[in-house]
Amino acid sequence: MTVIDSTDQADVVARVRDLTDGRGPDSVIDAVGMEAHGSPLATIAQKATAVVPDVIMERVMTVVGIDRLAALNTAIEAVRRGGTISLSGVYGGATDPLPLMRMFDKQIQLRMGQANVWRWVPDILPLLIDGDPLGVDEFATHRVPLEQAPEAYANFRQKKEGTVKVLIQP
Amino acid sequence: MRAVTWHGRGGVRVETVPDPTIQDPTDVIVEVTSSGICGSDLHLIEVLAPFMTVGDIMGHEPMGVVREVGREVTAVKPGDRVVVPFNISCGSCWMCEQGLQSQCETTQNREQGMGASLFGYTKLYGQVPGGQAEYLRVPFGNTLPIKVPDAPLDDRYVYLSDVLPTAWQAVQYAGIPQGGSVLVLGLGPIGDMATRIAKHLGAGQVIASDVVPERLARAGATA
Ligand SMILES: [Zn+2]
Ligand SMILES: [Zn+2]
Numbered sequence: 001m002t003v004i005d006s007t008d009q010a011d012v013v014a015r016v017r018d019l020t021d022g023r024g025p026d027s028v029i030d031a032v033g034m035e036a037h038g039s040p041l042a043t044i045a046q047k048a049t050a051v052v053p054d055v056i057m058e059r060v061m062t063v064v065g066i067d068r069l070a071a072l073n074t075a076i077e078a079v080r081r082g083g084t085i086s087l088s089g090v091y092g093g094a095t096d097p098l099p100l101m102r103m104f105d106k107q108i109q110l111r112m113g114q115a116n117v118w119r120w121v122p123d124i125l126p127l128l129i130d131g132d133p134l135g136v137d138e139f140a141t142h143r144v145p146l147e148q149a150p151e152a153y154a155n156f157r158q159k160k161e162g163t164v165k166v167l168i169q170p
Numbered sequence: 171m172r173a174v175t176w177h178g179r180g181g182v183r184v185e186t187v188p189d190p191t192i193q194d195p196t197d198v199i200v201e202v203t204s205s206g207i208c209g210s211d212l213h214l215i216e217v218l219a220p221f222m223t224v225g226d227i228m229g230h231e232p233m234g235v236v237r238e239v240g241r242e243v244t245a246v247k248p249g250d251r252v253v254v255p256f257n258i259s260c261g262s263c264w265m266c267e268q269g270l271q272s273q274c275e276t277t278q279n280r281e282q283g284m285g286a287s288l289f290g291y292t293k294l295y296g297q298v299p300g301g302q303a304e305y306l307r308v309p310f311g312n313t314l315p316i317k318v319p320d321a322p323l324d325d326r327y328v329y330l331s332d333v334l335p336t337a338w339q340a341v342q343y344a345g346i347p348q349g350g351s352v353l354v355l356g357l358g359p360i361g362d363m364a365t366r367i368a369k370h371l372g373a374g375q376v377i378a379s380d381v382v383p384e385r386l387a388r389a390g391a392t393a
Contacts (some may be wrong), residue, residue: 001369001376001377001389001390002375002376002377003357003379003380003389003390004377004378004379005381005383005386006355006379006380006381007381012355012379016353016377019351019375019377020351020375020377024353025350025351025352025353025375026345026346026350026351027345027346027350027351027352027353028344028352028354029340029341029344029352029353029354029355029364030355030356031337031340031354031358031360031361031364032355032356032361071355071356074355075353075355078353079353084344084345084346085344086340086341086343086345087340088336088337088340088360088364111343111345112343113272113343114272114285114336115256115257115272115332115339116257116269116270116273116335116339117255117256117257117259117271117330117331117332117335118255118259118261118266118269118271119269119270119271119335119339120334120335120339120342121255121316121335124330124334124338125316125318125330127370128318128326128327128330129319133370134334134363134366134367134370135366136325136326136329136334137323137326138325139325139329139333139362139363140325143204146172146173146174146302146303146304147184149182149184149207149302150174150181150182150183150184152207153181153182153207153211153212156207156209156212157181157212159382159384162384162388164358164359164362164384164385164388165206165207165333165359166206166207167205167207167324167325167328168174168204168205168206168207168229168302169203169204169205169324170172170202170203170205170304
């Protein structure tokens, strides 16, 4: 597997092209939506302006929204012509403009939505019973008792101490 | 019981709250043994804060042991080890039968214009008490809990609640041709797991990106 530092989003597109015969990958999975910082449910926020304090709306529409679109635009630019983009996690964006001309011209397919857990259980559970091909046994970076949950949340929020996945074990 | 509760944008607390009880004849009560903290839990103390109420119990990635069952529950019994899916789906409506449990027509939040209810996830999704607690009330006891073997450790099964099906669906929806290439943007739990599943299901070339050096190192190490 090749990993790329995406601090510079334009660089990601160029590097990925180089790695895929100049075409771009068949598929792009945008998993940034699941990340801690960003991905407001902007559609919801839109519907709920009456109950959302201005300061939050402002954040939704500016800082956070920009981060979110950066990842999605990277996906649209990076994917090969005729390829597929899969969005996981919570995305909103009633007001976020998408480059539809570019998407149409590249003939991009787009799928998304919250996981349908039971749809996939019969495919996944047998893998876990036979062994550990996906490395779940070592997947958690931290396991903490219930009483330490507040510190674990804080570390996760600040991406401190290498926190990727925390299991609370009451 | 003790539970992780919401207290505004400052963060969460651990408090003593009433134990959950059987309310419907198909409910089960699960004693939680492991419960993930999800990236989307952080949204609740950030942008989704206005949809939360002080004292709401957090968490939607639990597993544990069934302790009590309602009188109509036949699929699980006290002592069974179960994982609880993050979406609360009835398992028998038209949407559930299509494999679209996130759109369950029994638990859809129509007045909010939203899909199926979720554990521990705001008024928009039913304001259902979550699984970062000692005990959890689980509805639809005959269809919702996922029975798992008694061994090995919780780590093997707990991600069936969210991380594994979310990453699996992301890979399936990506439609990667056999031997084809995929770029995964973001190496949090879902992106990281999606790279592993893509390889497992036969992707020929997996490329991934993130801005956090530790996450790049972690994903590079599993290559
Ligand atoms: Zn989750
Ligand atoms: Zn249903």
